[in-house]
Amino acid sequence: MAMAITLSFIFVRFVCLLLFAHHIIASSESVDPTEGFVDVPLNKYNFQNLKPYDLPVNKRYSFENGVHTMWVYSTDNPLANGSPTHPRSEIRIEGYYYVTGVWQFEGYGYIPSGTSGVCIMQVFGAKTHPTTLMLKVNNGTLTYYLSSILEQNIYDRWFRLNVIHDTEAAITRTFIDGILKYEAFNRENSSHHFQFGVYQQENASFYTESRWKGIRVLKKPGDDSRKLPLKIGNISRKLL
Secondary structure (H helix, E strand, O other), X not given: OHHHHHHHHHHHHHHHHHHHHOEEOOOOOOOOOOOOOEEOOOOHHHEEEEOOOOOOHHHXXXXXXXXXXXXXXXXXXXXXXXXXXXOEEEEEEOOOOEOOOEEEEEEEEEEOOOOOOEEEEEEEOOOOOOEEEEEEEEOOEEEEOOOEEEEOOOEOOEEEEEEEEEOOOOEEEEEEOOEEEEEEEOXXXXXXXXXXXXXXXXXXXXXXXXXXXXXXXXXXXXXXXXXXXXXXXXXXXXXX
């Protein structure tokens, strides 16, 4: 009897792993990922610029008509003198570092054609890795790290990006224009925060740029981490 229960448990767990490791096709209906969340207040002090250490902010960042524009060249220096990291011009959300709860980033992004080999948004922090989530653009395709395609033909148009991080369930969900594109079990919890802009990766184009507007940070009241929007578009679920 005990052996039968054990085998049944192993089989159920195996099926669950298969489901979460494969691409799932479902409804492409657009939803509002912010439903059930509340905004946290943001002001200019919550927007911390990260840029080449030897340049003033205005050489790699502008804010006009409500649009944050960040750009960087592959010949630029890193964030700090002696850092092994690649060039970047990003905004880090200060004042909302979190370890628990369900948090969400929302922003409208625009990637000019030609920008490639670049991370445009991060959920920073993990126990054994620098990040929990990275969204990258390569030759006009938006990917989760380099493993899964979220959106093709991302260039030269405004898109709505929503990233939900459920720390209790250890899951991140990425929405493009209200459609859930990717869901992943993420790395161990640590202190997390959001970053967006351009952070060059391997094989980056000489010039990289991204533009952002309508930035919001939201939090789900209480700790009910499993009552997130579940109307699914084309999504991938993957164990990391």
